Amino acid sequence: MEASLFNSLIDISESPAASRGQADLMLERARWAATVFDRYDRDATMRIVDAVAQAAHEHAAEFAKKVVAESGFGVAEHKKIKNELTAKPLVDFYRDQDYVNLRIDETRKIVEIPRPAGVVFALTPSTNPIATINYKVLLCLMTRNAIVMSPHPAVRETSIEAVRILARAAEEAGAPAGVIQVLEQPSIPLVDAFMGSDKTNVILATGGTPMVRAAYSSGNPAIGVGPGNAPVFVDASADVTKAAQRIVASKSFDNSVLCTNESVLITLPEVENQLKMALKSSGAYICSDEDTAALRRFLFHPRGFNVEAIGRDATWIAQECGIRVPTNTKILVAPITQIGVEEPMSREKLCPVLAMHVAKTRSQALSQSRAVLRLTGAGHSAAIHTKDEASAIDYASTVEVYRVVVNAPCSQGAAGFATNLAPTFTIGTGFFGRSSIGENVGPQHLVHWTRVAYNSDTDESFGNYQEIGRGFRGALPPAPADGVPGSAPAAPPAPQPSAISSIDSATKDELRRLIAAELRDLLRK
Incomplete structure (x- = not known):
């Protein structure tokens, strides 16, 4: 979905030689900045981090509005929340982690020296551009890395402005010039040149599957994510009213552009009617068979998902499909009778449309949840609403994902904003999703450690x-020579x-x- 929009918007006429030259200039500047930044102590590093986080926080609302105006989708109020969460709260989550000083293990006789990656090339999506920029820039600064951002063309102007503000804040706080850079005219040859350059130390890819696969095949180390398609299971023990409220709140958040949003709701016959009533009370519209057929035709074309629907609100989508819904409708719930390749509604939908399937038994519900992820989304996220601990463990052990959210909105919960998971805008999908990392990506993934190991005798x-x-x-x-032993300068x-x-x-x-x-x-x- 992201890739098709990306390809349709960027200029592909730039020659590979010119692209390599431009990439080389920016990467050399970033490499110099990274070399200087590696000399900073933790206090100086955190002053820069805090200054940038403050700048991101101050511009959160402004850029939320600008992104919605430029891209045409999403909810400015919700984007503001995401922009704020990826500023000060992100830094506070990792504040006690030290990625600068030596780690000394006297028992094992090992000293560990932090080694930043160096130059990070970061791709950003159109769906969560500013939050992703904040997140990736701050991760790099916490670990004393330089970063070059490649904004999505659909939100290029706002993204460039945001990166410039963060770069200015960093340099005013003492960061070396060039530690944060942005491609002002992203193109396919230019992005390829950055990803393939031996001066790029690691690629942080967030976007469509083709983009992530290209990062992994570039020859450089890459940290990427796979697509989401989160199933949510409401079992017989759940507090149905709370479950419905949380699911609607999650699926309508920023019009469901987070890849952690619930995609297919699975429940049981004994819960079905009560759950539908609770969903309606929370702002959902329950579709008829005819409505679901209209949605299916509109959302899924022979070429794939209809990108025009990404991030649009439920009433807009309903109008395009000829479905009459109340003006306060937050999400559209589309009942489906099967899950599999024959039913496109059981695939990922980055819009406030939630498929709903009623399994015959609990065992079938678990297997159908697993089937959702076999279609797409393996390794990503899933959710369950239950009061039964055994049910939660059985579910989490069955679905092939690395984060299962319990009794919380999946959009926010899997991303670490309604749970105590690490806050992130890059979800590792691990072995199940053919990714190098299975956890929520954080600063620890941008620094390695040289280990000085003594003879164990x-x-x-x-x-x-x-x-x-x-x-x-x-x-x-x-x-200082008279500093406290083991402390930062x-x-x-x-x-x-x-x-x-x-x-x-x-x-x-x-x-x-x-x-x-x-x-x-x-x-x-």
Whole structure:
């Protein structure tokens, strides 16, 4: 879905040689920034992180409105919430995690040195552009990485403005110039050049399946996500009223553009009527067979899902299908009699349309939930509403996903905003979804650790590393010799961009000459 819209909007005429040259210039700048940033201590790093989070928070409402105006879908009020959640709360979640200082394990006689990835190339989707930008930028800053953002063309202008504001906030707080960059004219050859360059250390891909697969096949390390298609099971023990309220709230949130939204509701005969009444009371419209047929025709074409429906509200979709619904309708519930390739309504739907299937038995409900994910969405997310712990465990053990939300909205819960899961806008789908990571992606995935391991023999003593800190060269002074053992250095003044820019100017001049030479060579090919 994302990929088809992406391809239809971007210019593919740019030559590969010119694209490689442009990518090389930006990546060299990012690589220099990452090298300098690696010298920062934790206090300086967190000052930059907090400044950027504050800037993201202050512009959350503004960019929510601009994104809806530019893209034509979603709910500005809900996008504001997502933009805010990926600012200060995201940083606070990881505040106690240290990705800068040495980790010392005296028992095992191991010292671990954090090693940032370096240069991160990040793709963003049209559905959650600003929240994804906030999230990926802050993850990179927490781990002292440089980042180059590639915005989705459908929301290019707003995304570029947002990245520029975050970059300005970072540099004003002392970050090296070029630590946050953005492609202002994204194109297929340019994105390919970034993904394939040996100067890109890791790719953070969020978007359609073709985009993610391209990242994985680029030859560079990549962290990507697969599509969602979350089943939600309401079993006989559930508080049906609360379940209905939570499902409607989740499915209508930002018109269901989060990939963690519920896609197929599965329940049992003894719950069906009560659940339908509760859904209606919560703002759902229960479709007739004719309504469901009209929705099926509108949403699914021979080429796939109708992208015009992405992020549209329920009343707009109903009107396009010729279905008369109350003006306050939040979601459309479409009953279906089977789950499988023959029923397209059992596939992912990034709009407030929820398929509903009534299984004959609890055992069948579990197998049908599993079948939903076999169609698409393996490894992603699922939800269950129940008061029975055994039922929750049976369900979670059956469905092939890595996060199961219990008695909470799945849209927010699987993304870590209505549960205590790690807050994220990149959902790892693991082995089930052919992804490298199965958990919610966080800063820990952008830093590796060099391990200094002593001889395990008890006769070989372990060194005293508590009084040794890393020497942060360049713009920052080294840790004071009389500091508290094992602690971070005392907070130095925030390094100013001008000071950082002036360090080793001879090296920078040489770097410019190398870049120019490389660019000339590329353009000759």
